[in-house]
Amino acid sequence: MSTITTRNPATGETIETYPLMSEQEAVSRLEAAHAAFLDWRRLSHAERAPYLTKIAEVLRAHTDELAELMTRETGKLLRDGKLEVEICAAIFEYTAQHGPDVLADEERTHGRNGSRGVVTYQPLGVIYSIQPWNFPLYQPVRVLAANLMAGNACVLKHATICTGSGLRLRELCIEAGLPEDLFQVILIDHDTSDRLIEHPHVRGVTLTGSDGAGRHVGSVASKALKKTVLELGSNDAYMVLEDADIETAVKYSVMGRLYNNGETCVSAKRFIVADKVHDSFVAAFVEQMKAIRMGDPMDDDVQLGPLSSDDQFETVKEQVETSVAKGAKVLCGGAAPEGTGAYYPATVLAEVAPGMPAYDDEIFGPVASVIRAKDDEDAMRLANDSRYGLGGGIFCTDEDHALKLARDHFDTGMVRINSFGAADPNMPFGGVKDSGYGREHGGFGMKEFVNTKAIFLP
Structure with missing residues (x-):
């Protein structure tokens, strides 16, 4: 070259x-x-x-x-x-x-x-x-x-x-x-x-x-x-705990997964949802991800543009296909549209487990992995079950409890509580592991x- x-x-x-x-x-x-x-x-x-x-x-x-x-x-x-x-x-x-x-x-x-x-x-x-x-x-x-x-x-x-x-x-x-x-x-x-x-x-x-x-x-x-x-x-985990406000959790989960076309190191990627609220969160999350408008990134009405290159498109496509072949279930998206451009749709994968790229690796595109947790304690365990540790999030109406989890237990460099964001000049940015x-x-x-x-x- x-x-x-x-x-x-x-x-x-x-x-x-x-x-x-x-x-x-x-x-x-x-x-x-x-x-x-x-x-x-x-x-x-x-x-x-x-x-x-x-x-x-x-x-x-x-x-x-x-x-x-x-x-x-x-x-x-x-x-x-x-x-x-x-x-x-x-x-x-x-x-x-x-x-x-x-x-x-x-x-x-x-x-x-x-x-x-x-x-x-x-x-x-x-x-x-x-x-x-x-x-x-x-x-x-x-x-x-x-x-x-x-x-x-x-x-x-x-x-x-x-x-x-x-x-x-x-x-x-x-x-x-x-x-x-x-x-x-x-x-x-x-x-x-x-x-x-x-x-x-x-x-x-x-x-x-x-x-x-x-x-x-x-x-x-x-x-x-x-x-x-x-x-x-990173493959940042966002936990939806038993007392989470579902509307808030869905709003910021969609935002956190699709920001910058899903190509952000510190975006929400794994969604670990306590069994008590799992079905209600997933139903609302999938509904909003299905409704995302994909198209010309110059258009103000578009919510999701193309991936950055054909190579990136092929990488994301292969990661999803490999995860599905190993047992993941596609709840929406998962198939690229016909036509020109490196477009990949907003995708939600369920029944995600260790051994799949959707669980183990970073998918740098608009693909969300949903993982069911037995309870809040199990959710924290699953969130930390990663070789990565850049960021993460907690949806929980008990802010003191969320702060304690973030401070004492979340093994990452950054944690968002009931929100999503990428970086702020006044807060340190970086990770562990x-x-x-x-x-x-x-x-x-x-x-x-x-x-x-x-x-x-x-």
């Missing part, structure tokens, strides 16, 4: 073709980013903040253009693309506002006599960011904003299918006044990427993607003694790639 070609998954039409960079060209971009870092690091946090605020302003001014580009490249609903631009702007603004305090020097004491100590958070250098296609702006932005504030430079290897979005993001950052070489976008293959990780100017590596990709990148980085942050996949490690947002991401330096004064 010497070129990258992007295609519209709704129509199959070619959007653009880009030449891959040679390893020498990629290294030169990395070296340019390092040189820009040497100047950028001299600025105080307060001096960096206005650059981030200006980027937010420029992103908002290009909302319609960016949303349309993301829809054409990945099939996401146009309105979801507009929301994504706003989330990115909010992340830059949050980082600009809070970064100087989060990263400020801390006064401490040391020794028997309580001598003065200072803890300072100093930048490392170039952070290598490897990002997926499902949120073409948000995924790179959450790395970029935090690391620009910390004083680092950033080199982005984006998913090939949203190459245009990555390049446009860089152009707009430069338009906003960011030093041109501080944020680079490189178009390279996986082998070149592995060698780039080993380059001495790369001081940290962050990846969002599958657990398989995380294992590979984490292994390459660890051999080179590079710190990593890995935000990987095969969903990876490290945290972004909420101030935590700004400290992932810094030198936490201890200075001892007499």
Whole structure:
């Protein structure tokens, strides 16, 4: 492969073709980013903040253009693309506002006599960011904003299918006044990427993607003694407990499964329903999933667009077919319509059990797995019966009980109670187990790639 070609998954039409960079060209971009870092690091946090605020302003001014580009490249609903631009702007603004305090020097004491100590958070250098296609702006932005504030430079290897979005993001950052070489976008293959990780100017590596990709990148980085942050996949469980409000549970379950066409790492995927409310929840849930309008993602009335590519369509189709062959029952959907485009319908699978992709793995598409639990205790056990641990949810009218379950028993990095949402700039984002490690947002991401330096004064 010497070129990258992007295609519209709704129509199959070619959007653009880009030449891959040679390893020498990629290294030169990395070296340019390092040189820009040497100047950028001299600025105080307060001096960096206005650059981030200006980027937010420029992103908002290009909302319609960016949303349309993301829809054409990945099939996401146009309105979801507009929301994504706003989330990115909010992340830059949050980082600009809070970064100087989060990263400020801390006064401490040391020794028997309580001598003065200072803890300072100093930048490392170039952070290598490897990002997926499902949120073409948000995924790179959450790395970029935090690391620009910390004083680092950033080199982005984006998913090939949203190459245009990555390049446009860089152009707009430069338009906003960011030093041109501080944020680079490189178009390279996986082998070149592995060698780039080993380059001495790369001081940290962050990846969002599958657990398989995380294992590979984490292994390459660890051999080179590079710190990593890995935000990987999940098959998040949303529990519907015995005292759940069914209307609320169904509303947010449909939203949580179909958001971003079902292609979200932290979306609701497994629905674990206590026996007492199982039949009433499933009947209402299936009714609403059947009524979902699928079609052109540019259309405001459409609720579900295509999957991001033909390859993604085939993956989801195979996962459903394998689950059905092993005993899962299709309650709605499960068969793609005739015609052009990578469209897969809203689907509900019941009688899901271990050994099926619908139980064990992440289905990155609009497919819900319903699992019956004997009672609330059994539901909690089933929710944790996963190699993943990114997010999850609890539907329960006893908020104190739900909070206790979320805090003390749910083995995930994030839990939603009687609601659904993807990310918030003020709350940490990340997981445990095969969903990876490290945290972004909420101030935590700004400290992932810094030198936490201890200075001892007499």
